[in-house]
Amino acid sequence: MVVSDAHVPVLLDAVLAGLAMRPDGHYVDATFGRGGHSAAMIERLNSQGRLLALDRDPEAVGAARQRYADDNRITVTKASFSLLAQAVETAGMMGQVHGVLIDLGVSSPQLDNPERGFSFTHDGPLDMRMDPGADEPVSEWLMRAEEAEIKRLLRDYGEETHAGRIARAIARAREQQPITRTHELADIISAAVPKRFHEPGRHPATKTFQALRIFINGELDELRAVLPQTLDVLAAGGRLVIISFHSLEDRIVKRFLREASRGDPYPIDLPVPADALQPQLKLVGGVHRPTPAEVDENPRARSAVLRVAERCAA
Ligand SMILES: C[S@@+](CC[C@H](N)C(=O)[O-])C[C@H]1O[C@@H](n2cnc3c(N)ncnc32)[C@H](O)[C@@H]1O
Incomplete structure (x- = not known):
């Protein structure tokens, strides 16, 4: 069986609009996969721009290293995104990141390769580890x-x-x-x-x-762990773009964004001046979902939900 090594990026236009990229900016793709989103991000960078690409799957990391071996704007790290802050620190970008993309779930090459054991349509070892x-x-x-x-x-x-x-x-x-x-x-x-x-x-x-x-894969714990770290790695004005694929994930994302955009909790009986409430994030736009045409072209986009937020100044 021939396994395709491609992954069609989901909601690409909305991701790029959400990231509002600057050509000399510093970006993190926390879920490289096969680099569909990364490739479009890199196209928008000039020689000063940088991209840190993470994935916990050694095959995704291998594909990224091979593809960008000659491009010194790109750093590829094999890591779970629950170690986002550490990876960004090592890359020397702490607090200076202009955009983080997290595209949750599994990639097409993972799903389509029977040897990875994710699929019930093709027989393979019952594995499922990313x-x-x-x-x-x-x-x-x-x-x-x-x-x-x-x-x-x-x-x-x-x-x-x-x-x-x-x-x-x-x-x-x-x-x-x-x-x-x-x-x-x-x-x-x-x-x-x-x-x-x-x-x-x-x-x-x-x-x-x-x-x-x-x-x-501890997917929900990974997600709970990465979200607060995005606040540390992003520069003021930096964007966070998250694509989730089921309600369990989206519920965690929604709650985090709501709390971070509300500001510090104060005791209910304490009068608080409006400027003392310091939200860490500002929500940007509403919820994006794929159009029927995108779902026709890429059925794996079907349940995608994209949310965007911007890091407020500390
Ligand atoms: C939906 S795919 C990303 C596809 C990618 N945006 C593209 O366009 O090719 C998700 C990727 O995230 C990786 N991944 C999922 N959870 C992860 C985690 N906690 N840490 C690091 N990588 C993770 C998976 O291994 C997979 O390669």
């Missing part, structure tokens, strides 16, 4: 997790209404033999969910795979 050097693959976790833990995870991270049935089926199946392949797990789920609940055009394993991926 960084295959980190922690354990899903197959190992599924062998040792309590049935109740699996059920809770499917409900909390997948909003799966059949979480109990699926967790029970997994627990039974693994008594016979370890579940090591994506197709084995997909088949167990298909058999566990009664046919009358199968939705047309949607594999019954969709939510379970999403939940396991979010869990095994």
Whole structure:
């Protein structure tokens, strides 16, 4: 099977509008992927401009290093974005960043390569780690997790209404033999969910795979960790652009932006002069979603939600 190494960047025009780039600015792409957004950002930089590209996936980092080996405006770092501040400090850009882009989720090359184990449509090892050097693959976790833990995870991270049935089926199946392949797990789920609940055009394993991926990669903790760090790395007037792909992520982003744009909390009974409230961020524009034409062209953009904020002066 030939696996494409391309990723079509989502909401590219809105990302560029949100970043409002200056040619000599310093930027961070915290989720390089295959560099769709980075390439457009780099095009807008002059010889003074700089881009720090991060990804936790060694294949994404390899692609970035190869592509930009001869471009000294670009620094590529293999890191989780929960280490954003450290990476920016090392790159000598602390407090001087004019824009941070965080495009959450997985890239097309990750999803489409059966060997990475993200997909129930192609059979492969049941892995799902964005960084295959980190922690354990899903197959190992599924062998040792309590049935109740699996059920809770499917409900909390997948909003799966059949979480109990699926967790029970997994627990039974693994008594016979370890579940090591994506197709084995997909088949167990298909058999566990009664046919009358199968939705047309949607594999019954969709939510379970999403939940396991979010869990095994600590995706929500990563997001909670990076958001406050963006306040430290951005210069006054610097932009934060975030694309999320499901309600669990967007809820965290929305709450952070709301709190940071509201200013310091004061005791409710204390009179506070208006200029003492110091918001750290200003919201820019509303929520952006892809147009039907973009979704037609790039179905993976379907659930994307983009939000923009600007760092206020300290
Ligand atoms: C949706 S893709 C980004 C696509 C990219 N904007 C492009 O146009 O090619 C998300 C990327 O972020 C990476 N990623 C996800 N969570 C991460 C994290 N916590 N730290 C670093 N990289 C992460 C994934 O490995 C993946 O390559």
